[in-house]
Amino acid sequence: MQAEFGHYLLVLAFFMTIALSVIPMIGTVTKQSALVYSARPLVYIIFASVTGSFLCLEYAFLIDDFSVTYVAQHSNSLLPVRYKISAVWGGHEGSFLLWIFILSGWMFAVSIKAKALPLMSYTRILSVLGMITCGFLAFLIFTSNPFDRLLPYFPVDGSDLNPLLQDFGMIIHPPMLYMGYVGFAVSFAFAISSLIEGKWDATWARWTRPWTTTAWVFLTLGIALGSWWAYYELGWGGWWMWDPVENASFMPWLAGTALIHSLAVTDKRNSFKGWTLALALTTFSLCLLGTFLVRSGVITSVHSFSSDPGRGIFILTYLGIVIGASIFLFFMRSGKITKKVDFSLFSKDMFLLLNNILLICATFSVLYGTLYPMIAEAFGRKLSVGAPWFNMIFPVPMAVLLVLLGIGPLLNWKKHDFSQVKSTLIKQLAIALFISGAVTFFNDDHYLWVFIGVFLSIWVASSSAFFIISPNNKSTDNRLKFKRLSRGNLGMLAAHLGIAVTTVGIVITSFYSIERDLRFVTGKTVTLGEYSFKLVNTEAVSGDNYQASKVNFEVYKDNQLVNQLSPEKRHYVTGKQMMTEAAIDPSLWRDIYISLGEPLDKSRQVWAVRIYVKPFIRWIWLGTLLMGAGGLLAALDKRYSRKQKITDDIAKKDIKIDIEPSVATCKESP
Amino acid sequence: MSSKFSYWKMTVVVVIFIGFIGLFFWALSHDPRELPSQLINQPVPEFSVVDLLEPEVIHTQSMFNEKITLLNVWASWCAACYSEHPYWNQFTQTSQLQLVGLNYNDKKEKALRFLESQGNPYKKVIFDQSGRLGIDFGVYGAPETFLIGPDARVRYRHVGVVNSKVFATKFKPLINKIKQGF
Numbered sequence: 048m049q050a051e052f053g054h055y056l057l058v059l060a061f062f063m064t065i066a067l068s069v070i071p072m073i074g075t076v077t078k079q080s081a082l083v084y085s086a087r088p089l090v091y092i093i094f095a096s097v098t099g100s101f102l103c104l105e106y107a108f109l110i111d112d113f114s115v116t117y118v119a120q121h122s123n124s125l126l127p128v129r130y131k132i133s134a135v136w137g138g139h140e141g142s143f144l145l146w147i148f149i150l151s152g153w154m155f156a157v158s159i160k161a162k163a164l165p166l167m168s169y170t171r172i173l174s175v176l177g178m179i180t181c182g183f184l185a186f187l188i189f190t191s192n193p194f195d196r197l198l199p200y201f202p203v204d205g206s207d208l209n210p211l212l213q214d215f216g217m218i219i220h221p222p223m224l225y226m227g228y229v230g231f232a233v234s235f236a237f238a239i240s241s242l243i244e245g246k247w248d249a250t251w252a253r254w255t256r257p258w259t260t261t262a263w264v265f266l267t268l269g270i271a272l273g274s275w276w277a278y279y280e281l282g283w284g285g286w287w288m289w290d291p292v293e294n295a296s297f298m299p300w301l302a303g304t305a306l307i308h309s310l311a312v313t314d315k316r317n318s319f320k321g322w323t324l325a326l327a328l329t330t331f332s333l334c335l336l337g338t339f340l341v342r343s344g345v346i347t348s349v350h351s352f353s354s355d356p357g358r359g360i361f362i363l364t365y366l367g368i369v370i371g372a373s374i375f376l377f378f379m380r381s382g383k384i385t386k387k388v389d390f391s392l393f394s395k396d397m398f399l400l401l402n403n404i405l406l407i408c409a410t411f412s413v414l415y416g417t418l419y420p421m422i423a424e425a426f427g428r429k430l431s432v433g434a435p436w437f438n439m440i441f442p443v444p445m446a447v448l449l450v451l452l453g454i455g456p457l458l459n460w461k462k463h464d465f466s467q468v469k470s471t472l473i474k475q476l477a478i479a480l481f482i483s484g485a486v487t488f489f490n491d492d493h494y495l496w497v498f499i500g501v502f503l504s505i506w507v508a509s510s511s512a513f514f515i516i517s518p519n520n521k522s523t524d525n526r527l528k529f530k531r532l533s534r535g536n537l538g539m540l541a542a543h544l545g546i547a548v549t550t551v552g553i554v555i556t557s558f559y560s561i562e563r564d565l566r567f568v569t570g571k572t573v574t575l576g577e578y579s580f581k582l583v584n585t586e587a588v589s590g591d592n593y594q595a596s597k598v599n600f601e602v603y604k605d606n607q608l609v610n611q612l613s614p615e616k617r618h619y620v621t622g623k624q625m626m627t628e629a630a631i632d633p634s635l636w637r638d639i640y641i642s643l644g645e646p647l648d649k650s651r652q653v654w655a656v657r658i659y660v661k662p663f664i665r666w667i668w669l670g671t672l673l674m675g676a677g678g679l680l681a682a683l684d685k686r687y688s689r690k691q692k693i694t695d696d697i698a699k700k701d702i703k704i705d706i707e708p709s710v711a712t713c714k715e716s717p
Numbered sequence: 718m719s720s721k722f723s724y725w726k727m728t729v730v731v732v733i734f735i736g737f738i739g740l741f742f743w744a745l746s747h748d749p750r751e752l753p754s755q756l757i758n759q760p761v762p763e764f765s766v767v768d769l770l771e772p773e774v775i776h777t778q779s780m781f782n783e784k785i786t787l788l789n790v791w792a793s794w795c796a797a798c799y800s801e802h803p804y805w806n807q808f809t810q811t812s813q814l815q816l817v818g819l820n821y822n823d824k825k826e827k828a829l830r831f832l833e834s835q836g837n838p839y840k841k842v843i844f845d846q847s848g849r850l851g852i853d854f855g856v857y858g859a860p861e862t863f864l865i866g867p868d869a870r871v872r873y874r875h876v877g878v879v880n881s882k883v884f885a886t887k888f889k890p891l892i893n894k895i896k897q898g899f
Contacts, residue, residue, distance in 0.1 A: 211800070281799060288796045345744040359745040367738050374734060378727040421744050433794045433822075564833040624880075625803040645806060645836035657834040 050115050053103025054194040057144075060096040060151070061184040063089055067177030071170045083166065086173040087158050093180065094155040101148040104135050104193055114201040117141055117193045123207035123621050125592040133218040134208045139342060139358075140193035142221055147183050149222065150229040154180065157233055157258070164254060171240035172233075179232050182365045190358045207592065207621035216276030224269030224296060228334045230262020231303060235331035235373075238324050242376045245383060247320050252313035255327070257682040259310060263303045264678035270296050271671035282627040282642040284562065284659045286667060289437040294417040295337030298410050302330040305406035307678075312399050316460055319396075321384040322403070328373045333410070335366045345421065391462040398455030402448060409444040416440070449503040449550065452543060453479075453510040471513045479505040490559065500554025504547040511540045511547075538681030542674045549670025555663035562659045564644070569652045572603075576660055578639065579603040583611075585651045593617045595628070596651055600641055602632060614643045614656075635669075637662040761869050762853035769820050769828055769844035776843050781869040785895055786815040787888070788863040789839070789879075790851060793827040795859035801878040802835045808884070809838035814892070818842040821851040821859055864888055866895050 067089040074082025104117075108131045113119040121137045136142040154176045161169055187193070211217075237255040241247040273293070278286040287293065306326040312319040339345075343359030390396035416437050453475060457468050483502035487494050515532065532540070565573050567582040574580075583599040595617040602609040612630035619626060629642040637660055644655030761778050768774040780786075789805060791798040809816050818839035820828045823846065832842070845851050854863065855874075864873040873891050875883065 281796070283799055285796075290796055339741065343741075343745060345741065359741075363738065363741050363745065366741075370734060374727075374730055378730070418740070421740065425740060425743055435794070564830050625807065627803075642834070644834045655834060655836070 049103045049106045049110075050112065050194040050196060053100040053107070054192065056096040056100040056103065057184065057188055057192075057194075060093050060100065061181065061188055063093045063096065064177045064181035064184055067093065068174055068181050071177075072174040075167050075170050075174075083170050086170045089177070090151075090154055090158040090173055093177070094151045097148050097151040101135075101144055104141060104144060105132060107194075108132065108135055111205070113203070113205050114196050114198060115193075116195045116197045119197055119202050119205045121205065121208050123205040123592060125621065126205075126208055126213070127591050129218065130208055130213045133212070136221045137208045137212050137217075140187070140191040142225075143183070143187050143191055143342075144193050145221060146225050146229060147180065147187060149225045150176075150180055150183065150232060153226075153230055153233050157236075161254070168240055168244065171243055172236045175236040175239045176232060179236070179369070182369070186358070186361050186365065190361050204621070207619065210593070210617065210619045210624050210626045211280060213592075214276065214280050216272055216280065220269060220272040220276055223265055223272055227262050227264075227266025227269050227303075228296070228299065228337070230258070230265055231299060231327075231331045231334050233262065234259040234306065234327045238327035239373060239376065242324065242373075242380050245380055247324060247384070249314055249317045252310050252323065253687065256307070256310050256314055257684075257687045259303070259327075260307050260678050260682040263300070263307055264675045264682065266296070266300050266303060267671055267678065268675045270300060271668050271675075275668050278664070279629055279631055282629045284560075284629075284640050284642070284657075284661065286556075286664065289416070289434045291417050292341050294413050295340045298413050298417075299330055299333040299337060301406050301410040301413065302326060302333050305403045305410075306330050308399050308402050308406075312396060316390075316396060318389070319400070321381055321386070324384075325377060326403070328370075328377060332366075332370045332373070333414075335362075335369060338362060339366055340417070389461065393458070393465055394462050395455060395458040395460050398451050398458060401451055402455065405444045405448045405451070409441060409448075412440050412444070413437070446499065446503060449507055449546070452546065453503075453506040456514050456539065456543065457510060475506055475509045475513060478509045479503075492558065497554055497558055500550055504550040504554075507543055507547040507550075511543050514540060533684055533686070534680045535684035535686065538677040538679070538684070540677070541680060542677030545670040545673030545675075545677060547670070548666050548673055552663045552666025552668075552670060556661050556667065560659060560661045560664075562657065564655065564657050566647065567654045567656045575658055577604055578609070578660060579606075580641070580658060582654065582656075585654075588615070590617070592621060593619045593626075596643075596646070598643060598654055598656075600630070602639055610639070612639065612641050614641045616643045616646070633665060635665055638664050757874065758870055758872065761865060761871055762850070764850050764853065766843050766845055766850055769818075769825070769842040770832075770837075772844075774841075776841060778869055780817065780841065781865045781867075783867050784815045785867055785892060786817055786865040788817050788819055788854075788865055790819045790821050790854075790856050790859050790861040790863075791831075792821050792823045792859045793831040794823065797878050798831075798860045799835065801860050801880070802838075804878075804880050804884075805838040806836045809840075815840050819851065819854075819856075820844050820846075821856060822846070822848040862888075864891055864895075 067086065070082050071086035071089070074080075074085070107115050107118050108122050109128070111118070111122065111124050111131075113122075117138060117140050121141070122131055122134045126134065134141075136145040154173065157176065158173055161172065164172070234255050237251065237258070241251045270293075273296070274286045277288070278284065306323070309319050309323040309326050313323045339359070339362045343362055345359060454468070454472065457471060479502050482505045483498050486501045487498045490497060514536075561576050563575055565575075565580075567573065567580075569582050569584060572579050572581040579602070581601045581603070583601055585596055585598045588595050588597045595615040597613050597615045600612045600614070602612060610632040612632055614630040615628040617626040617628055618624075627643050629640055631641075632639040640659040640661060642657045642659075644657060647653040647655055761781055763778055765775050765777045768776060781788075791802070805816065816839050818841070820842055823844075825844070825846070828842075828844070832839075843850065848856075854871075860878060862875045862879050863871055864875075866872050872895065873888065875887055879888075
């Protein structure tokens with residue numbers, strides 16, 4: 048019953064999105080208030096029905112309704128309840144329903160939070176979001192219905208959720224990631240709306256900024272969670288593989304990072320307008336491209352969903368329409384975008400322009416590496432691009448970017464006198480050289496890379512410190528200077544500091560990690576670096592849906608017990624799958640990571656064991672948390688919540704007779 | 718801004734866009750997983766490549782004679798191989814088939830470390846450091862698994878991870894056919 052109801056709600060939402068795409072849009076052209084005002088209630092209905100549909104699927108999982116194909120494939124009666132809840136997004140159909148649920152959530156949030164926008168823009172934005180949702184809903188209903196039944200013969204029990212996904216990280220990683228992915232639909236809708244209107248100015252940018260930044264925060268955290276999950280769950284100690292699916296989420300992140308910076312210029316200086324609009328369109332297009340790559344099966348990857356050419360064609364068509372239409376619209380209007388280049392080479396504007404160029408270069412190098420095997424195959428050659436290629440190419444634009452990042456924030460808009468920042472830059476340089484030199488001196492290998500990496504991080508970090516006391520800060524009292532910073536500036540500092548922290552983490556962990564594959568006999572102690580590892584014993588344990596061998600280790604440093612670690616080798620009963628559960632002793636300075644290989648004898652007294660000591664690896668995720676916190680602070684800056692002064696002429700121009708200007712602007716106090 | 722310039726830019730963007738769509742469309746109809754290798758039912762390519770574990774041993778195509786073989790292409794840089802590997806460890810304990818590994822485009826010490834930590838289910842491991850043999854076999858990316866008949870002809874090619882389900886549906890029927898002499 049709940050499956051049919053959920054399906055019904057999806058179809059209802061589908062028709063409502065058609066209505067939302069058409070009716071209010073016509074209203075904005077014909078200026079009929081009844082049509083224009085239909086937008087918000089339609090959004091409410093869509094949000095309510097998609098939410099209802101999502102809950103129906105959740106319910107089907109919770110009551111173990113294995114007559115629903117999707118439930119039978121991704122759940123099992125033995126599965127713990129928390130994983131039954133998250134199993135909803137354990138496969139293609141359900142995760143896409145989650146995707147649409149989140150998209151409708153964003154749409155709902157826009158309909159509530161953006162009421163102060165001019166009525167016509169507000170309506171158009173919701174209508175564009177309706178179009179996007181409509182396409183996704185059609186995809187779900189026609190090619191990947193999660194409510195399909197297995198009738199009349201349905202299995203007694205389900206075939207279980209992939210054990211890799213039975214994990215806390217997997218409960219929160221997809222929702223976070225999708226929040227980011229679809230969040231860029233909002234900036235896309237803002238951009239399309241302003242292109243339709245033919246009006247783009249600083250106000251447009253100011254409205255878009257908090258939404259874009261919020262989406263970026265979620266995407267940042269989502270990617271970081273995915274990386275953290277891969278690290279502790281996959282059992283080989285890696286945290287980033289340059290897998291096509293990882294790249295699919297990383298490209299919108301890079302473009303989105305460019306977008307939030309470019310929006311800042313448009314907001315503050317009313318320039319870069321065409322570029323910012325193009326970036327908003329590009330970022331969302333990359334999100335769609337990612338969806339296509341992950342869900343169509345054109346690319347071989349660990350994470351990609353089961354392939355179905357019908358689905359691929361559908362998404363490709365959708366992608367073609369959305370991107371094609373936005374390119375068309377953009378070039379229709381781009382002639383009218385006024386260009387303004389009124390900044391000197393040494394100014395914040397210039398540095399943000401370079402930031403954008405470098406980020407776009409980085410995005411395209413990732414895109415190129417991801418698609419290259421496909422392009423090569425089209426020309427009759429077969430090859431795969433692995434992590435080494437990305438590791439060689441990607442750091443180049445990033446290193447240049449970090450150099451600029453240490454200078455840009457200190458500069459004024461429009462023009463800056465080099466002599467003013469000269470002394471600060473020299474101080475920064477001295478600090479960075481000193482610290483990176485010292486770090487390199489006390490380690491004995493990989494001098495050059497570690498030196499460069501640490502130098503760049505300290506360079507950025509010290510620049511952030513100098514920003515607080517820079518002359519741009521109006522307060523004369525140094526103690527007050529920190530307090531005088533706006534949330535936007537604080538957020539920027541936190542995010543930039545996050546970049547520095549992540550960079551240190553990446554560099555140190557890449558070059559100074561120790562990994563050994565060892566043969567362990569029970570009772571034996573093996574020394575690795577400063578640590579000694581003792582295999583104490585092996586016990587048999589069992590969980591809700593698995594049986595496992597748990598091997599207990601004791602870790603000593605200078606004959607002091609550091610920790611007891613117990614990695615497991617699990618055998619999942621239903622899916623008949625073997626899983627390695629690594630044991631990790633985390634700390635700020637280093638992680639100790641033990642992962643079990645195979646038992647080397649029948650009595651399970653001898654094991655092949657892989658041990659890692661990974662210094663600074665936590666810094667990678669710590670930095671992303673800082674970036675996320677920074678983005679959140681920036682999105683909460685007071686300048687966005689200030690009541691927008693809306694000029695009367697917009698209302699006069701848009702609305703002829705039947706709506707009074709005061710109503711038209713929808714000035715409601717928040 | 719002159720309108721001519723805008724047309725020029727637009728043409729470039731539209732051409733790139735159409736190129737991408739065309740490429741993706743092509744890629745969809747040439748799904749790498751579905752794509753049968755040109756070698757299907759053809760004899761395996763001629764080769765003579767060293768063994769990974771015993772560098773003095775040289776393997777040639779004759780290693781496939783008289784046995785039904787599964788040739789599994791793997792590499793230490795291949796993330797999917799880590800998730801596929803436990804299946805082969807399990808497989809090799811029960812199956813009578815010859816399981817040969819083709820270590821593709823890899824570094825020796827990394828490949829050895831992979832086998833040490835993940836287990837070695839293979840009877841023999843061909844060490845294709847240059848990737849040359851992989852190209853001759855038409856390898857798209859790791860992991861891939863070829864089913865090779867006792868006449869040293871390639872019978873089936875699977876791109877992506879093999880698990881018990883894939884084996885039962887894709888490999889098992891073919892193996893039964895081969896055993897019956899087809």
